[in-house]
Amino acid sequence: MAKNIVARSKDYPQWYLDVIKAAELADYSPVRGCMVIRPHGYALWEAIQRDLDRRFKATGHQNAYFPLLIPVSFLEKEAQHVEGFAMECAVVTHSSLKKGEDGHLQARSELPEPFVVRPTSETIFGHMYAQWIQSYRDLPLLINQWANVMRWEMRTRLFLRTAEFLWQEGHTAHETAQEAQEETRRMLDVYAQFAHQFLAMPVVKGRKTESEKFPGAVTTYTIEALMQDGKALQAGTSHFLGQNFSKAFDIKYLDRGNQLQHCWTTSWGVSTRLIGGLIMTHSDDEGLILPPRVASTLGAVVPIYRSDEEKEQVITYCKRLLAALCGEEHLQAALERDKNREIISVFTDHSATQKIVLDLREGRAVEKHFHWEQRGLPFRFEVGPRDVANEAFVLKTRFDNSKEFCKLAEVDPQWLQKKVQTVQEAMYQKALQFQRSKTVEVESYDQLKEAVQAGGFVRCWFHEDPQVEAQIKEETKATVRCIPLEQPGGVGKCIFSGRETKEQVLFALAY
């Protein structure tokens, strides 16, 4: 049992915070609601960026960067949008500082028009798109930006809800509604595949109800994940914005028939919240567990020895193991670069995205085991005198705590990649099985109430109605997470109104 991490069964929210702290992913900052993402946590974001960015490029998007500050007047232009975000905007009203009579610095000159710190960038993208788009030849315009945004939340939780967070936001403009809708669905698929293949996180693709959709959107699609405590997490959204923003910002083009038309636009995003989802999907009472594709540090080699003589033999052997895993070239580069360090980082590839560390710190091997375990490294290579004698080592796999006795002779980079692939897939299957086991179907409101309290996704026939949703939320705290894209077909009776409906929805308690 980890002594610095409370058990999930005892206090799940505290467990979540303990895992983050033990793994050194993030820390509270002196600024209300804002976190510091520490190197080991930021490495997760970098990995997410790397993989997603590749997928965005592969689907024809380009990156750009827009300003952090947005004129307040921009927000006013789309009625629903301003209503949705007004309460959580941070506002910049002054420039420059002066020393006040009390000796403290204070704001000096008031701005002619205040700015908001972007809560999202539809408005400023809209403003620029109106200038860039003249003709159907300029379409589609497919731009993404990696940025920070700020939403002045009442209550915050590390990664899941912070006042400032990192995300990407794609903003696209199209000739036709159909093209824009296809784009919206395409990016939803990109997110779902990314969650599956990279984060090993199963998600349900679906559409948001009217009351849950993005302010200003015609349709909002979502990927919903299920956390170990049975609560749902919205892990990514993709919005079909119709012509709402193109009309608000005058994004017009001349079509092929020389007629002036408003564009059809989309936006889509995922945030550092994914890291929270990653933690709550895979980790256990011993701490963080990372899927191998996400882990910047794939594994740690921990030498075990008693005497100085053993130490020298074991460490020499560890280096042979590292050469086999990562290649002699990478080992030599690491030994040279880190020669004055206690931890040697050997990259497994030329782009230096993943590494295996050799832990040469003084101290007991068992403490090193816990150290790397809590940080979620997928693999640990234990090498002691017995292993040196046998030309072998012990491979510990983090996610299932399995122990395998391996021979040095069988190890090469392909062997490692195969381990990565196997574990990655096994972690997805485990999470998928969990999600399925926690998804139930109910046929009455009473059953819904009971099922929702037990945790998990609750599937049922439902006739969409904002008032009913509000009442159910009031009575059960559960919300419609989504109307899944996969439907059984046919019709059923709404569990609340008894009306005939074609749609099933997923209810759940949510983060």
Added chain:
RNA sequence: CGGAGCGUAGCGCAGCCUGGAUAGCGCACUUGCUUUGGGAGCAAGGGGUCGCCGGUUCAAAUCCGGCCGCUCCGACCA
């Protein structure tokens, strides 16, 4: 913003009610020795304007007033 609680070393806490000596304990950290295949032991050491401002008093971590901050529960939310 409503309800509750808490601010004492990096973290977790005791001390406060009933004012008084050098402010204490555990973890963590530093050094040395012994240990080392699942959270070791001994020894020495470093680290505090007791959240801030004011008041009462010979004397305040302790009593009184005000302010600030944080956490939890609600409303809001990627």
